[in-house]
Amino acid sequence: MSPVRPTAVGWDCWLLAAIACLTMNEKLLYRVIPPDQSFSHNYAGIFHFQFWRYGEWIDVLVDDRIPTCKNQLVFTKSFRKNEYWSALLEKAYAKLHGSYEALRGGNTLEAMEDFTGGVTEFFELSHAPEQLFCIMKKALERGSLMGCSIDVASLIEMESHMEQGLVRGHAYSIIALEECDQVDQDSRVQLIRLRNPWGWVLWKGPWCTNSKEWSTISIADCNSLKKQTVQESEFWMSFADFKKYFTKMEICNLTPDGLQGEVRSSWSVSVNEGRWVRGSSAGGCRNYPESFWTNPQYRLQLLEEDDDSEEGEKLCSLVVSLMQKGRRMQKNQGPRFLTIGFSIYQVPKEMQGKHQHLQKDFFLYTASKAKCQSYINLREVTERFRLPPGEYVIIPTTFEPHQEGDFILRVFSEKDSLSE
Known part of the structure; x- marks a missing residue:
């Protein structure tokens, strides 16, 4: 599945950010979108999706009629013009809540929970706990979903670029955390790997591609970390810079049933x-x-x-x-x-x-x-x-x-x- 992107109508961008995070975990994605359905094999013009609703998983059935205006999808769409899974998922979620109108204004955490059955935590990074790196590390080990963003002071700043290339008011996914020894220094550096759900990277600060900081860790660590960024939309930055530039972080901790058997770390x-x-x-x-x-x-x-x-x-x-x-x-x-x-x-x-x-x-x-x-x-x-x-x-x-x-x-x- 390709990344999703917003259209001109942005009243449910909170839902869009959660969908982007969902695509990072294949098991969770196929829990919400059962894979035994397509536009070709046994196609009947209907699709079903599963959402967590107050303690239980429920099935939502929708037809394939999607709102359009001038032959363009009105709400969510994928980069590929012939891919409609995100629009159908949005329609099912709107049905769950009674209407598209009910999705006007919301919180990414809300949709993350409905997709996973998990419980979400919200952190203001300016007041983050001292053990934040450890909290996030444990969350990733459990398969939790994590996202972050940079506040905007006004609507004019929405989607504007900062000097270092990050985008204000934009949802990023948190993929990994690593801690490496620094060569010729008696210290370790904490790094975080982020993904821009819309498919491009603009980060130009320390630990960006080909930056001098990569020479401060061993060749083995360097090669290992760079191999992890398999997507062009992913990049590394120091954990210190992460807390400096980003303002909000969200963690969706998964329940055992959301992990589908990975109970040992739940x-x-x-x-x-x-x-x-x-x-x-x-x-x-x-x-x-x-x-x-x-x-x-x-x-x-x-x-x-x-x-x-x-x-x-x-x-x-x-x-x-x-x-x-x-x-x-x-x-x-x-x-x-x-x-x-x-x-x-x-x-x-x-x-x-x-x-x-x-x-x-x-x-x-x-x-x-x-x-x-x-x-x-x-x-x-x-x-x-x-x-x-x-x-x-x-x-x-x-x-x-x-x-x-x-x-x-x-x-x-x-x-x-x-x-x-």
Whole structure:
């Protein structure tokens, strides 16, 4: 399949960026686009696609009629004029959400999850954690999808070129990370391999093709890294320059079923579905102490610390994802995304294993152990934490009390955990 590119109508470019990332992983691509269909063999004018939808994979069937204007495709298209898989995928995704109109404005992370069943993390690189290289390395080992971009200050800057050749407001795919010894220096250099989904490379900085930096590593490392850039659209740059020039990064961590058998390097995942009900379980955030305790409560046991925990540290890595359900499909009916978030409390020893609903007094006199950085009116809020082994309770909430909605709460942990 050839790279996809946007047309003049760019209201779902967020979806386009996710499709470009999907093409980087053949197993995931053929999970979304089953390969047993074509325009020739047993052709019946229909195609089917598979998307992850709130905990399960569903099949979406569409015909081969694609919107056009003056004999040109209106939305997504491929470089090859006789290739229509991306336009058909877009049509199926629009059907999933109710209409093409429902795709106006969105988030690349949202589509990445619907293509993989994974859970996504968002990083502002100006405030990236110190262990970011390690986080990304582990993510790639698990088969996770990763993308990055450079913010624009205004629409005028969209797709404009920086001095070093990078493009603002443009989605790049992250392909690999490497660390090499530098010749005649007692140091190592961290490198990152990126791909421009639209098929061309403009990077002119250090570690671009034929730059002097390649002479600072061994010939063996040099040849090995250059052989990896099999696509003309791929290039290397230093990890330091990556953090300097790029502003945002997204990781879509895959669930075991998304990895199709590669469970040995995947996360342990727990999934809980729930609902905020007015007058019952829609208590709002901690600003409302009289009702906060009525929110749904989910127990979590972290059983084993990470393999790479430092001596005496004993911490467990986990990613908590709170997603509200069905809001985009109802977009034309008026409802917008609720403002949502969550808090995590450590359960005292005397309350562990009892599974009772924690009452108001507990939350009045107990501080949270962790929480999302902010409440946000997007489909999903996701945060990464490192907590000691033990028993915790997660409280998913809307910001205001008495707001109704369905949600799904997922917890990804590097080691085994129990959730209920």
